[in-house]
Amino acid sequence: DTLHYKKKILQQCNLNNYITPNLVYDEEKSETARKDLLSNISWANDFVLNGQKIIDRGEIVNEQTYNILESLRKEWEKRSKSVQEKRLTLVGQLLYAGIFLFCFMTYLELFRADYYERRGTLTLLFALIVAFPVAASVIVEQNLSSIYLVPFAMVPIIVRVFLDSRTAFITHITIILLCSITLRFPHEFILLQVVAGMMAIYSLRELSQRSQLLRTALIVFISYALLYFAFELIHEDDLTKLNTRMYIYFMINGILLLFAYPLLFLLEKIFGFTSDVTLVELSNINNNLLREMSEVAPGTFQHSLQMANLAAAAANKIGGKSQLVRTGALYHDIGKIVNPAFFTENQFGVNPHKSLSYEQSAQVIISHITDGLKLAEKHNLPKVIKDFISTHHGQGLTKYFYISYKNEHPDEEVDPEKFRYPGPNPFTKEQAILMMADSVEAASRSLPEYTEESISTLVDKIIDTQVSEGYFKECPITFKDIATVKALFKEKLKTMYHTRISYPELRK
Structure with a gap:
């Protein structure tokens, strides 16, 4: 009777000497069993017949339709890409990245050869070229539209403050083109980022006050919003269908851009630069x-x-x-x-x-x-x-x-x-x-x-x-x-x- 047992008497009995476990948790077997169960689960939660229409042009995508389309995409990728095709894709990506890196280094050789003599300068440039595409690929894996949360305009700001406007623009273009390979529809992304980067360079020719960075963040947000609004007007005939989530992303992007100020101080100490601030x-x-x-x-x-x-x-x-x-x-x-x-x-x-x-x-x-x-x-x-x-x-x-x-x-x-x-x-x-x-x-x-x-x-x-x-x-x-x-x-x-x-x- 668990309601009326006498705790003191039970403690005197020292039950640990008599009770032994008959169930032991095996982590390795449990993980194997969990993976087996997950592998048998289908991404689809319904049936789609052969030849059945999933969605038509102009129809609203609801949650069920989205799940069906996402299931179709993942199943198609799983079935269509063989090992050989994955290798070819990787080779293509490496070739794509190599071409743009070669162009960037050619620019440095022709117009900024003195940068090769300054290790801190080259290290900073290539650190930015590696960091932002990696961050973009990770975010794209999670949510495609959230790529606009990444403050790409921070790149031309950093390079402009420490180096010069021309190098800032070329570095920004190189990073944007490298990041675009992770997107299925990169043209809109490239146009938005190029314009935002140009506005950042123009508005921050010399950083000597914190208020200048606030003004630059505001200009970048406005340029994002106006250009995206122009895209929507071109493709939509109804203002009620505007994608408000994107404008929220642009606003968050502008706020994240303000963190360039403490980042500049950190990079200045790490790479040995001296900023105008x-x-x-x-x-x-x-x-x-x-x-x-x-x-x-x-x-x-x-x-x-x-x-x-x-x-x-x-x-x-x-x-x-x-x-x-x-x-x-x-x-x-x-x-x-x-x-x-x-x-x-x-x-x-x-x-x-x-x-x-x-x-x-x-x-x-x-x-x-x-x-x-x-x-x-x-x-x-x-x-x-x-x-x-x-x-x-x-x-x-x-x-x-x-x-x-x-x-x-x-x-x-x-x-x-x-x-x-x-x-x-x-x-x-x-x-x-x-x-x-x-x-x-x-x-x-x-x-x-x-x-x-x-x-x-x-x-x-x-x-x-x-x-x-x-x-x-x-x-x-x-x-x-x-x-x-x-x-x-x-x-x-x-x-x-x-x-x-x-x-x-x-x-x-």
């Missing part, structure tokens, strides 16, 4: 390193601010990366924090060079490059910023001390290496702009008077000397670019040093 954060003058420079070396800080404006304007004028060169200008002289008093812009009546020889003074000045690189390493500055620190003087000489030494020792053979910066010379357009801006801004402070002629002569003399000494031989800047930069510097310096009117005193 990071550059904007670094150019905030309230961060620790720049604030320290403003307090310890205020003259250098003001020089860097003026340079940043000059260099960014020049980069915009000749198609360079303005945010990159602006941030590089702010940090190019951080090495002067170590010995600020040895640089004229930070001196207040006392010149410590008077107690040093010319060689010693030159070494102190040159050391602001190595000191800057050490500070950059300590504060985890990106490599592109370190390159500005090391190249803004190139392999030039500390001419003041070199020429002064030669003048005092006319009969002595002078070793110029004692007065030479370690370099290297600039190897990007932005680094060349920074070198020109640095020399011009510093020299303009020593002009006895600021006239249109004196400023123009100064700019021409400094930049022409840099060109003749071969500082720009290793960077992709043209003579036309240099002429444009010179003209812009002249106009900016005239504006910076224009004469102000003196205010009259009030007569008493």
